[in-house]
Amino acid sequence: MTAMDTRNATTPPPSSDGEPVHALSAEQTLEQLDSTPNGLSTDDARQRLTQWGPNALPTQPPTPGWKRWLRQFHNLFIYVLLVSGLISLFLGHWVDAGVITGVVLINATIGFVQEGKAEQALRAILSMSRSQCLVLRDGGTLTLDSEALVPGDVVLLQAGDKVPADIRLLESKSIRCDEALLTGESQAVDKVTAPVSAEAPLAERLNMAYMGTLITYGSGRGVVTQTGSHTEIGTINRMVQGVTLSSTPLQRQLQRFAGQMTLAILLITVATVVLGALLHNQSLATLFQGAIGIAVAAIPEGLPAVVTITLALGVERMARKRSLMRRLPAVEVLGSVDVICSDKTGTLTANAMTARALVTSTHRYTVSGEGYTPEGDIKAEPHSSGDSAGSDSVTTASRIALLCNDANLTEEQGEWQLHGDPTEGALLVLAMKHGLEANQCRRKWPRIDSLPFETEKRYMAVLHDHPDGDREMAIKGAPDRLLELCREQLGPNGPEPLDRDYWHRQMEQLASKGMRVMALARKPMDSEQTELHHHHMESGLVMVALVGISDPPRPEAVEAIAQCHAAGIRVLMITGDNPVTAAAIGRELGLNGERVVTGAELDRMNDAERTAVVDQVDLFARTSPANKLQLVESLQARGHTVAMTGDGVNDAPALRSSDIGIAMGQKGTDAAKEAADFVLTDDNFATITHAVAEGRTVYDNIVKAIAFILPTNLAQAVVIVLAILFGWLLPITPVQILWVNMVTAVTLALAMAFEQSEANIMQRPPRPRNQGLITGTLLYRILLVGGLGALTVFTLFEWQMSASGDEALARSVAVNALVLFEIFYLLSARTLNDSLWHRRYWQGLRPTLVAIALVLLFQGVFTYWPISQRIFDVGALSVSHWLVLVLSTSPILLIVELEKFLTRHLRGH
Numbered sequence: 011m012t013a014m015d016t017r018n019a020t021t022p023p024p025s026s027d028g029e030p031v032h033a034l035s036a037e038q039t040l041e042q043l044d045s046t047p048n049g050l051s052t053d054d055a056r057q058r059l060t061q062w063g064p065n066a067l068p069t070q071p072p073t074p075g076w077k078r079w080l081r082q083f084h085n086l087f088i089y090v091l092l093v094s095g096l097i098s099l100f101l102g103h104w105v106d107a108g109v110i111t112g113v114v115l116i117n118a119t120i121g122f123v124q125e126g127k128a129e130q131a132l133r134a135i136l137s138m139s140r141s142q143c144l145v146l147r148d149g150g151t152l153t154l155d156s157e158a159l160v161p162g163d164v165v166l167l168q169a170g171d172k173v174p175a176d177i178r179l180l181e182s183k184s185i186r187c188d189e190a191l192l193t194g195e196s197q198a199v200d201k202v203t204a205p206v207s208a209e210a211p212l213a214e215r216l217n218m219a220y221m222g223t224l225i226t227y228g229s230g231r232g233v234v235t236q237t238g239s240h241t242e243i244g245t246i247n248r249m250v251q252g253v254t255l256s257s258t259p260l261q262r263q264l265q266r267f268a269g270q271m272t273l274a275i276l277l278i279t280v281a282t283v284v285l286g287a288l289l290h291n292q293s294l295a296t297l298f299q300g301a302i303g304i305a306v307a308a309i310p311e312g313l314p315a316v317v318t319i320t321l322a323l324g325v326e327r328m329a330r331k332r333s334l335m336r337r338l339p340a341v342e343v344l345g346s347v348d349v350i351c352s353d354k355t356g357t358l359t360a361n362a363m364t365a366r367a368l369v370t371s372t373h374r375y376t377v378s379g380e381g382y383t384p385e386g387d388i389k390a391e392p393h394s395s396g397d398s399a400g401s402d403s404v405t406t407a408s409r410i411a412l413l414c415n416d417a418n419l420t421e422e423q424g425e426w427q428l429h430g431d432p433t434e435g436a437l438l439v440l441a442m443k444h445g446l447e448a449n450q451c452r453r454k455w456p457r458i459d460s461l462p463f464e465t466e467k468r469y470m471a472v473l474h475d476h477p478d479g480d481r482e483m484a485i486k487g488a489p490d491r492l493l494e495l496c497r498e499q500l501g502p503n504g505p506e507p508l509d510r511d512y513w514h515r516q517m518e519q520l521a522s523k524g525m526r527v528m529a530l531a532r533k534p535m536d537s538e539q540t541e542l543h544h545h546h547m548e549s550g551l552v553m554v555a556l557v558g559i560s561d562p563p564r565p566e567a568v569e570a571i572a573q574c575h576a577a578g579i580r581v582l583m584i585t586g587d588n589p590v591t592a593a594a595i596g597r598e599l600g601l602n603g604e605r606v607v608t609g610a611e612l613d614r615m616n617d618a619e620r621t622a623v624v625d626q627v628d629l630f631a632r633t634s635p636a637n638k639l640q641l642v643e644s645l646q647a648r649g650h651t652v653a654m655t656g657d658g659v660n661d662a663p664a665l666r667s668s669d670i671g672i673a674m675g676q677k678g679t680d681a682a683k684e685a686a687d688f689v690l691t692d693d694n695f696a697t698i699t700h701a702v703a704e705g706r707t708v709y710d711n712i713v714k715a716i717a718f719i720l721p722t723n724l725a726q727a728v729v730i731v732l733a734i735l736f737g738w739l740l741p742i743t744p745v746q747i748l749w750v751n752m753v754t755a756v757t758l759a760l761a762m763a764f765e766q767s768e769a770n771i772m773q774r775p776p777r778p779r780n781q782g783l784i785t786g787t788l789l790y791r792i793l794l795v796g797g798l799g800a801l802t803v804f805t806l807f808e809w810q811m812s813a814s815g816d817e818a819l820a821r822s823v824a825v826n827a828l829v830l831f832e833i834f835y836l837l838s839a840r841t842l843n844d845s846l847w848h849r850r851y852w853q854g855l856r857p858t859l860v861a862i863a864l865v866l867l868f869q870g871v872f873t874y875w876p877i878s879q880r881i882f883d884v885g886a887l888s889v890s891h892w893l894v895l896v897l898s899t900s901p902i903l904l905i906v907e908l909e910k911f912l913t914r915h916l917r918g919h
Contacts, residue, residue: 029208031178031218032178032205032210032215033206034178036178036179036203036233039233039235040180043161043162043234044162045162046164047164047180048146048149048164049145049146049147049148049163050147050163050164051147051148052147054162055160055162058161062161062237063237064157064238065158065159065160065174065237065238066157067239067243067244075122078122079122092114143165143166143171144165144166145165146163146164146165146166147163156174159175160237161234161235162233163233163234164231164232164233164234165177165233167185167219167225167230167231168225168228169225169226169227169228169430169431170224170225171224171225172222172225173187173219173220173222173223173224173225174221175221175234175235175236175241176218176219176221176234176235176236176237177218177219177220177233178217178233179201179218179230179231179232180230180231180233181203181230182201182202182203182228182230182465183230183462184228184463184464184465185200185201185229185230186198186199186200186201186225186227187219187224187225188225188226188432189213190355190356190361190586191659192222192223192243192586192659193586197363197432197526198226198432198433199216200216200465201217201219201228201230202216202217211610211632211634213586213632219232220241221236221241221242221244226430226431226432227430227431227434227463228462228463246663263782266782271308271310272309275305275308275309275727278304278308279301279304279305282304282734282735283301286734286737289735304730304734308723308726309751310716310720310723310751313715313719316712316715316719316760316762317712317715319763320711320760320762321342321712323763324341324707324708325341327704328341328700328704331700331704332691332692333689333690333691333697333700333704334675334688334690334691335687335688340670340687341704341705341708342709342712343651343653343669343670343687344701344702345706345707345776345777346709346776346777347579347651347652347653347670347776348578348650348775348776348779349579349580349581349582349645349651349653350574350582350653351582351638351641351655351668352581352582352583352584352655352656352695353583353584353585353655353656353661354561354583354585354595355561355585356657356674356677357567357655357693357695358563358567358695359561359562359563359564359567359595360381360562360564361561361677362381362382362432362436362561363432363436363526363559364379364380364381364436364439364559364560365377365440366525366558366562367520367523367525367556368404368407368440368557369516369556369557370401370404370500370554371499371500371501371506371512371553372403372502373391373401373403374390374516375391376388376389379439380562380564381426382426382428382435382439383426383439384419384439384443386443387443388404388440401502402500403500403554404555406500406532406554406555407554407555407557408441408444409451409455409484410485410486410531410532411440411486412438412441412442412446412448412451413451413452413457413474413484414470414471414472414484414486415437416430416431416434417431417437417438418430419435419442419448433526433528433559436559437486437557437559455474455476455477455482456474456475457472457474458539459473459540459541460472460542461544463487467491468487468488468491469486469487469488469491469492469495470485470487471483471484471485471542471546471547472484472542473539473540473541479537481535481536481539482533483532483533483534483535483546484530484531485532485547486528486530486531487528487529488528488529489528489556490517491529492529492531493513493514493529493553495531495547495548495551496508496531496551497549497550498551498552498553499513500532500552500553505552508553513553513556520556522590522594523558523594524560524588524594524595525559525560525594526558526559526560527556527557527558527559528556528557529553529555529556529557530555530557531552531553531554532551532552532554533546533550533551533552534550560591560594560595562598563599564694564695564696566695566696567599567694567695567696568599568600569696570695570696571599571600571601573772574698574699574702576773577699577702577772577775578774578775579702579776581599581601581628582630582641583595583596583601584637584638584641585631585633586631586633588631588632589606589608589631591631592629592631593606596628596629601628601629603628605627605629606629606631607629607630608632608633609630609631609632609637610632612633612637612640612641613637617644620641621648623644624641624644635661635664636663638656639667641664642654642667642668646669649779650779651776651779652668652669653668653670653671653672653698654670654671654672655672655674655690655695655698656671656672656674657673657674657677657693659682661673661682662682662684663685665685665686666685666686670687671685671686671688672687672689672698673685673686673689674690674693675689675690675691676691677693688701702772704767706767706771707765707767707768709777710765710767710768710771710842711763712762713783713788714762714765714840714841715762715763716788717791717792717842718755718759718762718832718835718836719755721835722750722751722799722828722831722832723751724792724795724796724799724800725795725797725803725828725831726742726750726803728797728800729741729742729800729803729804729824732804741803741807741820741821741824742803742821743883746825746882746883749825750825750829753865753868753872754832754865754868754869755832757864757865757868758832758862758865760857760861761836761840761861762839764854765840765854765857766854768841788842791906794905794906794909795906798902798905799828799831799835799902802828802831802899803824803827803828805898806823806894807820807824807827809823809894810823810824816885817883818879818884818885819886821883821884821885822873822884822885822886822887823887823895825884826873826887826892827895829869830896830899831902832865833862833865833866833899834899834902834903835902835903836858836861837903838902838903839906841910843910843913845907845910845911846903846907873886873887874886
């Protein structure tokens with residue numbers, strides 16, 4: 011943070027000692043800020059900029075490369091290997107020390123490169139752009155960079171502007187503001203200039219425009235009250251920075267696993283060395299070499315590399331499925347998620363206001379299609395009777411919706427873009443779905459005059475030419491307001507007396523579904539009429555229709571939630587929208603809509619009450635950023651692994667605090683993307699289900715890799731421990747062990763990273779949060795395979811020593827026996843429980859065959875290349891040796907398959 015940033019963070023702008031600015035009048039606000047309706051002078055602004063700093067949020071600098079490099083060595087396994095390398099160096103075993111050092115550097119390099127890619131991906135998706143704004147200074151209007159704004163500046167606002175700071179409105183000409191990114195409110199908010207209650211929540215402070223929100227309609231001006239870190243967005247930013255990133259379940263499991271293994275290795279090593287010294291009076295150098303051998307044999311040196319590469323491959327597969335992962339270990343977290351907390355607007359819904367219902371005097375219609383794409387139908391509801399979808403009433407309503415409208419739609423690269431207010435966009439799309447073409451209709455019915463929407467009047471009217479030579483007024487507005495002005499309604503045969511009770515029932519029914527209701531009306535006018543005045547609204551209005559508008563659920567989100575439920579994953583909707591809308595959308599999504607808990611209710615609860623309610627309620631409305639954070643923490647306190655999705659600034663603290671944060675890539679804010687663990691590049695909730703399946707697959711593959719690597723380490727460790735305890739010659743030396751662990755075992759284990767998903771991947775429940783990497787069944791298999799491996803290696807080593815007395819040749823037999831043992835075990839280890847005779851086993855076999863081919867090639871070089879023979883002290887094998895090795899090691903395949911069969915039989919599968 012720069013010095014100026016520091017001032018901005020520590021010296022807040024002035025505020026009212028008593029009431030917050032939204033509770034003050036415009037005059038009191040200006041007085042409090044020592045400003046005027048015409049803004050500040052240049053000198054005043056310069057002094058304030060020096061005192062309070064620029065109007066910008068501090069950003070986190072990227073992690074330096076040297077720090078990322080050193081971080082790769084912070085691992086217990088690496089510490090043990092480094093100590094082993096130093097002891098080898100002290101004893102003069104240069105080859106051993108060199109190979110150990112090489113292993114450590116390879117692991118560090120893999121982790122360093124992958125973290126670097128994650129940093130680059132983050133910088134690529136953040137769009138840190140600054141905005142321009144119109145400011146009054148020295149009595150004139152200037153265009154300034156938003157960073158130059160200070161408290162007291164008077165800013166001019168108009169439709170399409172992004173609000174550059176927190177602003178108290180002084181003048182509003184029908185301003186509407188889209189505050190979804192801050193409050194979660196899906197509908198644009200009508201703004202006023204009058205004071206509101208000091209206790210009003212953020213979404214109800216109607217005289218304030220907040221930094222980062224969007225002016226969708228109207229114009230006005232206001233005075234800057236807060237800048238930079240002291241805006242509402244800045245407050246959320248500080249909340250985000252205050253959340254500590256916790257390690258993922260896999261990281262914690264690997265750390266616990268590393269600690270347990272390291273302690274066990276140290277105890278076994280010390281005990282073996284002490285017993286070896288007491289029983290056989292061996293030299294210190296020999297004992298140290300044996301101790302290093304045990305440590306190198308037991309530590310799965312290749313495991314960090316295999317885990318990292320498995321995660322990286324998962325990241326690449328997810329990227330192809332439109333999920334951009336920021337933190338590599340977070341891939342696996344998806345596999346253990348059992349609760350997904352989702353924002354509503356833009357995540358479960360399209361974040362595009364859509365006309366979904368149309369009501370005439372005789373009929374109700376359902377409007378299909380979502381968003382601003384003009385595709386869909388207007389269909390009569392089957393239980394209704396009366397006019398059809400092609401009737402005069404629907405055509406008239408559609409024409410009013412198009413003509414009494416200032417919005418415009420354009421198609422850009424196959425995507426429809428709205429220019430104007432979202433509600434007007436919904437009405438325009440409704441007309442286009444009925445078959446009206448906007449430009450053609452406007453040419454045929456040209457506008458003569460208009461009365462713009464005013465908050466006080468709550469309607470908009472336009473005067474346009476009628477093709478028959480007369481003129482007509484088209485009106486849209488709040489239904490209760492237009493019902494006050496109408497005396498007639500449009501019936502099947504023309505105007506007829508207004509049935510107020512009917513329209514009120516329809517309004518209530520639409521509102522109960524969480525829809526914003528707009529009324530459409532018309533009035534015939536004289537052909538000589540050229541101007542509109544508000545007194546023209548006082549008589550002759552004919553009610554035509556009601557339109558129900560809402561931000562609809564994405565169809566794919568409904569299916570995705572059903573898939574989550576099938577996979578044992580709860581979905582909670584946490585929104586800043588009102589409770590009625592939340593309940594209606596929740597029910598459409600397949601969530602339990604019986605109870606909706608508001609943010610105000612959560613604030614009144616203690617920790618125990620909040621923790622209890624999160625397991626009973628699916629829907630939370632009118633929530634603040636602090637509420638979302640509380641809910642995530644309450645779920646975690648109940649032992650849940652929590653994913654949080656969102657796109658707004660208000661979601662950022664909860665995104666960062668959750669076990670895995672998921673941001674929207676297209677409509678998501680920079681704050682949300684920076685706080686999240688991964689970004690959905692298509693903003694599609696359904697993509698999360700694919701990501702969960704991928705996360706479960708990644709975890710499965712890591713467990714398979716562990717189940718494959720550990721028996722090899724166990725076999726090697728047992729061989730060396732027994733050799734020391736009985737005073738025998740070491741069948742395998744430390745440097746040979748490192749070859750097996752880092753070359754052959756890693757190459758074969760990497761085949762696991764390419765394994766496809768299990769057949770039932772999304773039908774099984776999430777694994778428990780506290781479940782360890784090694785289950786009882788897996789531990790039994792590791793001990794079985796490790797013990798058989800040690801027995802095979804010892805037997806073949808002793809057989810060759812008895813036959814030839816050649817240590818190099820006998821060790822070559824032992825090492826190659828271990829490698830062939832690994833190869834045959836790999837064929838069975840591809841599935842944890844299923845038989846290799848299962849139909850799916852033979853799908854995706856190619857990576858395994860490629861790995862086996864590479865290892866056989868490596869072993870050929872290891873065994874027959876003269877330089878390798880000198881480095882590793884091994885001898886060349888004959889054809890008969892290979893035949894004996896294959897016959898001795900291949901039974902492990904059948905033994906493990908028998909063990910899996912018995913396990914399945916005992917479980918009743």
